[in-house]
Amino acid sequence: MSNRLFQGIIHQMRDSVDRVIGVIDDNGVIIACSELVKIGEMRQGVREELAYTSDAVTSGGYTYRPIGTGSKWEYIVFVEGEDKLSEKMTTVLSVTLSSIKNLYDEKYDKSSFIKNIILDNILPSDIYIKSKELHFNSEEARVVILMRFLTKSDILPFDMVQNLFPDKSKEYVISVSEQDIVLVKEVKGGAEIKEIEKIAKNLADTLNSEFFAKVAIGIGTTVDNIKDLARSYKEAQVALEVGKVFDTEKNIISYENLGIGRLIYQLPTTLCEMFLQEVFKNGSLDSLDRETLMTIQCFFENNLNVSETSRKLFVHRNTLVYRLEKIRKLTGLDLREFDHAITFKVALMVKKYLTAKPVKF
Numbered sequence: 001m002s003n004r005l006f007q008g009i010i011h012q013m014r015d016s017v018d019r020v021i022g023v024i025d026d027n028g029v030i031i032a033c034s035e036l037v038k039i040g041e042m043r044q045g046v047r048e049e050l051a052y053t054s055d056a057v058t059s060g061g062y063t064y065r066p067i068g069t070g071s072k073w074e075y076i077v078f079v080e081g082e083d084k085l086s087e088k089m090t091t092v093l094s095v096t097l098s099s100i101k102n103l104y105d106e107k108y109d110k111s112s113f114i115k116n117i118i119l120d121n122i123l124p125s126d127i128y129i130k131s132k133e134l135h136f137n138s139e140e141a142r143v144v145i146l147m148r149f150l151t152k153s154d155i156l157p158f159d160m161v162q163n164l165f166p167d168k169s170k171e172y173v174i175s176v177s178e179q180d181i182v183l184v185k186e187v188k189g190g191a192e193i194k195e196i197e198k199i200a201k202n203l204a205d206t207l208n209s210e211f212f213a214k215v216a217i218g219i220g221t222t223v224d225n226i227k228d229l230a231r232s233y234k235e236a237q238v239a240l241e242v243g244k245v246f247d248t249e250k251n252i253i254s255y256e257n258l259g260i261g262r263l264i265y266q267l268p269t270t271l272c273e274m275f276l277q278e279v280f281k282n283g284s285l286d287s288l289d290r291e292t293l294m295t296i297q298c299f300f301e302n303n304l305n306v307s308e309t310s311r312k313l314f315v316h317r318n319t320l321v322y323r324l325e326k327i328r329k330l331t332g333l334d335l336r337e338f339d340h341a342i343t344f345k346v347a348l349m350v351k352k353y354l355t356a357k358p359v360k361f
Contacts (some may be wrong), residue, residue, distance in 0.1 A: 002075070005104055006032035006097060013093075021078040021093060022069070031075075046076060056090050058082040065090035067098045086101045110134055114184050115174045117226060118144065118233040127227050138226040143196055145203070146218040146236035147182040153213055157181050160211050164203070167353075182236075184229060187222055194257045196222070200252045216240055219254040238265065245356040246349060260346065264353050272350045284331045295323050296335065296344070304341055 006023045010286040013021065014034040028040045045194040046064050051058045056065040063086040066073040077093040079086045097202030113130055116122040122130070131138040149157040161183060165171040183203075187196065187249030200217045213338040218240035235255035243253030246261040255262070264272070276285070288296075295313065299320075302308040310320040324335055333340040 002101060002104075003031045005076075005101065009097060009100060010034055017089070018124055019086070019089070020062075021089070022078055023097065024064075024076040026074050043076075043078070046078075050076060053340060055263065056087045058086075063087050063090050065094045067094050067101070096176050110136060111174055112174050113230065114172045115176070115182075117172070117229050118182060118184070119176070120230050124227055131226060134258065136226070138228075139188045139224060141187050141191065141222055141224055142184055142226070142229060142232075143187050143191075143222045144220040144229060144232040144236045145185060145196075145200055146220075146233065146240060147180045147181045147203070147207075148216045148218075148240055149181070150214045150216060151212070153211060155211060157213070160207060160213060161203075164206060181235065189224070191222060193219070197254055204251060215251065216243070217252045218243065219252070219256075221255055238262065241265070245353055261349060261353075264346070264349055267350075269354060272354055275350055276347060276354075279333075279343060280331060285351060287330055288327070292323065292327060295320070296327065298349075299324070299335055300341070300345055304336065304338070306336070 003025075010021055010023070010032050010356050011034070017034065020033065020038070022030050022035075022038065024043050024046060025031045025045070028043050028047055030038050030043065031040050038209065042066075046057070046059060048063060049059065050066055056063050058064070061082060062078045062080055063082055064076050064078045065074040065087075067077055075097070077090055077097060078175075079089045079093065112235045113122075113134060113136065117127060128138065147157070153160075158173065158181055161181050162173045165173055166182065170186045174182040174184065176182055186198070196219055200219055204215050204217055207215055218238070219234040220235035220239070223232050224228060239255040239258060241252040241263045242258050242265045243250055245265070246258075247253055252336060259263075295309075298312055299306075299309045302312060306317060306320055306324075310317045313320065332346070333344050335341045335344060
């Protein structure tokens with residue numbers, strides 16, 4: 001496609017330039033030229049000479065300059081002549097073709113297409129048109145995995161993840177910010193969340209072991225249509241934010257497993273404050289010391305089982321009963337009763353949410 005793109009531009013320039021101009025690919029073959037008969041000719045040794053300099057070089061009556069900057073250029077422009085004018089013309093030609101190629105690649109690149117979808121930068125009606133242009137399968141099962149890098153490194157987060165997923169036909173790595181990297185991955189239809197969480201865990205472990213990078217990962221729901229990737233991305237964002245509030249010990253959070261935390265996260269803070277005032281009158285929640293709160297947490301973790309909780313806390317059963325009775329007198333809620341326990345559990349989560357005050361999307 002670049003051959004046709006370059007030839008089209010050079011053909012338009014032909015009448016304005018009184019010298020032969022053209023483009024050479026990485027094999028040393030002329031792929032575009034103002035003199036069509038030269039297309040297909042070999043220019044041996046030019047690439048080797050340019051490998052040692054970023055400036056123009058002259059050889060055999062022509063001036064050559066790479067397209068783009070840095071060591072990863074793929075193409076070389078050439079202009080007939082070895083004078084100063086030829087050198088200036090190669091500069092103009094290189095900058096022009098490099099800019100046009102970048103715009104072209106961005107327009108037709110699948111990763112850019114995916115990025116525009118998840119960031120809602122493309123109209124739904126245009127998604128299907130663009131997917132056909134790119135020969136993109138729009139009805140494949142995919143999931144969005146959002147990685148937030150928590151540590152700084154000399155290696156860019158995007159480069160770390162891109163190195164792990166070189167196959168751009170099934171996985172798309174997208175940078176949405178300096179520390180947030182998105183992986184859009186194809187999955188088998190009907191794939192369970194446990195399988196996707198396993199992929200995320202392996203990814204986090206690899207980043208930690210190979211690059212010493214610590215990440216938090218949010219997982220959206222699997223979608224069957226490309227237009228729904230924006231929803232999956234927003235779900236992955238919510239998973240990270242809600243997990244930061246309610247599951248601080250976890251570094252992998254899936255939207256499907258957020259449970260009641262997702263509901264609380266969507267409530268207005270004023271409503272949450274009213275709920276706490278109704279459940280805990282006279283500031284009774286703040287009167288509970290750390291030991292009491294740890295006892296409550298352990299009691300919940302052991303499914304309101306008094307015997308199991310006392311064993312885990314290394315206290316006598318009667319000691320635990322005494323503590324639960326003390327909580328009942330302070331709060332009016334008996335945690336041994338299921339309804340009271342549910343109310344208390346939700347209230348603790350609401351209190352945690354108000355303390356954290358997460359940013360909503």
